[in-house]
Amino acid sequence: MSVLELDNVHKLFGDNHVLRGVDLTVDEHEVVVVIGASGSGKSTLMRTINLIERVDDGRILLSGDDITEPTVDVDKVRARIGVVFQHFNLFPHMRVIDNVTLAARKVHGTDADVARDRAIGLLDKFGLGEKVDDYPDRLSGGQQQRVAIVRAILTDPELLLLDEITSALDPMLVGEVLDLVRDLKAQGSTMLMATHEMSFAASVADRIVFMHAGRPLEVGTPDQIFGDPQQPETREFLARITHR
Amino acid sequence: MTERAAVEAWEPSSLELERRLARKRASRRSVLIALFSTVAFAALAWWAIVSSPGWEGVQQQFFSPEVARKAFPKVLEGLWLNIRVLFFATIVVAVLGTLLAVMRSLRGPVWFPVRALATGYTDLFRGLPVLIVLYLVGFGIPALNPESRISVAVLGTVGISLCYSAYVAEVLRAGMEAVHPSQRIAARSLGLSHAQTLRLVVIPQALRKVVPALMNDFVSMQKDVGLISVLGAVDAVRAAQIVTAQTYNFTPYVVAGLLFVALSFPMIRLTDAVQARMARREQIGGTV
Ligand SMILES: Nc1ncnc2c1ncn2[C@@H]1O[C@H](COP(=O)(O)OP(=O)(O)OP(=O)(O)O)[C@@H](O)[C@H]1O
Numbered sequence: 001m002s003v004l005e006l007d008n009v010h011k012l013f014g015d016n017h018v019l020r021g022v023d024l025t026v027d028e029h030e031v032v033v034v035i036g037a038s039g040s041g042k043s044t045l046m047r048t049i050n051l052i053e054r055v056d057d058g059r060i061l062l063s064g065d066d067i068t069e070p071t072v073d074v075d076k077v078r079a080r081i082g083v084v085f086q087h088f089n090l091f092p093h094m095r096v097i098d099n100v101t102l103a104a105r106k107v108h109g110t111d112a113d114v115a116r117d118r119a120i121g122l123l124d125k126f127g128l129g130e131k132v133d134d135y136p137d138r139l140s141g142g143q144q145q146r147v148a149i150v151r152a153i154l155t156d157p158e159l160l161l162l163d164e165i166t167s168a169l170d171p172m173l174v175g176e177v178l179d180l181v182r183d184l185k186a187q188g189s190t191m192l193m194a195t196h197e198m199s200f201a202a203s204v205a206d207r208i209v210f211m212h213a214g215r216p217l218e219v220g221t222p223d224q225i226f227g228d229p230q231q232p233e234t235r236e237f238l239a240r241i242t243h244r
Numbered sequence: 245m246t247e248r249a250a251v252e253a254w255e256p257s258s259l260e261l262e263r264r265l266a267r268k269r270a271s272r273r274s275v276l277i278a279l280f281s282t283v284a285f286a287a288l289a290w291w292a293i294v295s296s297p298g299w300e301g302v303q304q305q306f307f308s309p310e311v312a313r314k315a316f317p318k319v320l321e322g323l324w325l326n327i328r329v330l331f332f333a334t335i336v337v338a339v340l341g342t343l344l345a346v347m348r349s350l351r352g353p354v355w356f357p358v359r360a361l362a363t364g365y366t367d368l369f370r371g372l373p374v375l376i377v378l379y380l381v382g383f384g385i386p387a388l389n390p391e392s393r394i395s396v397a398v399l400g401t402v403g404i405s406l407c408y409s410a411y412v413a414e415v416l417r418a419g420m421e422a423v424h425p426s427q428r429i430a431a432r433s434l435g436l437s438h439a440q441t442l443r444l445v446v447i448p449q450a451l452r453k454v455v456p457a458l459m460n461d462f463v464s465m466q467k468d469v470g471l472i473s474v475l476g477a478v479d480a481v482r483a484a485q486i487v488t489a490q491t492y493n494f495t496p497y498v499v500a501g502l503l504f505v506a507l508s509f510p511m512i513r514l515t516d517a518v519q520a521r522m523a524r525r526e527q528i529g530g531t532v
């Protein structure tokens with residue numbers, strides 16, 4: 001059974017038909033990377049999965065559960081998915097440790113000490129051991145994003161959604177965040193991510209999804225998509241992005 | 245780590261030491277100038293008042309030490325009532341103000357009646373003069389049930405709380421709207437409920453943004469509790485009035501005024517300290 005399955009998902013903002021029947025699956029331990037032009041609906045896709053936006057048609061299944069059912073408890077669904085956005089992830093009024101353990105304590109009912117130990121373990125592992133008691137504003141952008149990722153994975157989510165988590169960072173800091181994502185892949189996390197970092201996408205993805213006109217126009221392994229794209233739109237997009 | 249080692253080895257250069265010295269000199273100079281101009285101005289003002297033709301009489305009427313001594317214990321006793329009213333009003337205002345702010349921030353058509361109610365309430369009580377509210381509550385509520393004996397101090401507390409909840413609700417709402425929407429999204433994405441998001445993420449950040457405005461409202465409430473004297477409660481103002489009627493001298497009002505200032509002083513200092521602490525803790529950028 002797939003961790004995530006989208007079946008004919010539509011989303012409209014007024015007249016703007018952003019998602020036009022998206023079919024997509026993400027299997028366990030799989031890393032799927034969504035690429036596509038700005039405005040092609042990558043973030044919208046992430047937000048519908050996270051139930052921040054309500055789909056206008058179609059179904060989304062999370063480990064087999066239909067999460068687009070009207071009766072579903074959205075908080076419970078969100079608690080099963082870890083999310084990291086482009087920016088404004090962390091709560092500025094809480095220390096790093098409180099940011100990271102918030103969901104564990106308040107949503108999952110984990111004992112505060114247990115959550116703390118686990119958080120410190122992970123923060124240490126990813127080079128953030130000295131920042132445990134700092135407030136987020138004192139951290140560099142790359143450190144902040146790494147904390148945000150630790151926060152997202154602390155409760156062992158079934159699925160991790162990463163939406164352009166490096167695009168607000170300067171190139172020096174991108175590497176440290178992407179290294180963390182590679183670590184997570186090595187540990188077998190299931191991830192769906194949107195990115196403009198093509199070389200990173202090529203190195204970490206099991207499958208690449210090229211979004212165009214509100215649909216996954218082309219899906220394949222990195223070798224297929226980057227080496228031998230079949231659709232003219234894909235070729236055009238890749239040409240534009242590599243010749244910047 | 246490596247960066248740290250580099251920091252430890254560093255000694256400020258003579259250039260930097262020179263700059264620090266210059267900064268210190270400049271700041272010492274501005275302190276001296278400020279001190280001098282303050283003293284000069286105070287002396288001038290003092291001279292203008294003391295040399296005016298009516299000063300003798302004013303001194304007798306407003307600054308009589310004997311009357312002050314006589315009035316002080318009574319006014320102080322009255323002030324104790326003000327403090328108690330202030331205490332309970334603060335609790336009511338904190339609860340009611342937060343509730344109103346949250347009610348106004350609810351989204352979606354289902355909540356329209358609640359939102360409308362809260363909006364109507366805040367619009368009404370922000371527009372009404374405190375004095376009128378006090379009269380309406382203080383004389384209106386007892387008239388509803390002539391047998392009941394609610395003390396005027398309680399009625400005064402209710403009146404003050406009604407008004408200040410509306411002010412505080414507006415301040416809090418502004419603060420909640422100033423919290424970036426992605427903070428709510430981030431919180432909901434973690435699985436926090438709407439109520440948890442408000443309580444753990446939005447309101448704490450909103451409070452930090454509006455601390456100065458809230459403290460300001462508190463200081464003004466501290467003064468406005470003096471208005472309950474119009475209902476006949478023997479508070480500091482009323483006590484001063486009584487002594488004035490006995491002695492035909494206005495000094496008791498000055499005593500009451502000074503006591504109110506003394507009451508507000510710790511709060512004002514606390515406001516500054518709290519703000520400074522928050523700024524140090526959460527922000528980079530210092531004084532800019
Ligand atoms: N909340 C919203 N209300 C109205 N329109 C929206 C909203 N969110 C997104 N859109 C529109 O949906 C379209 C897709 O936006 P989306 O953010 O999903 O693009 P994207 O692929 O993530 O782009 P980028 O690469 O720049 O992040 C855009 O035309 C955008 O204007």
Ligand SMILES: [Mg+2]
Nearest residue numbers: 042043044164
């Ligand atoms: Mg986007």
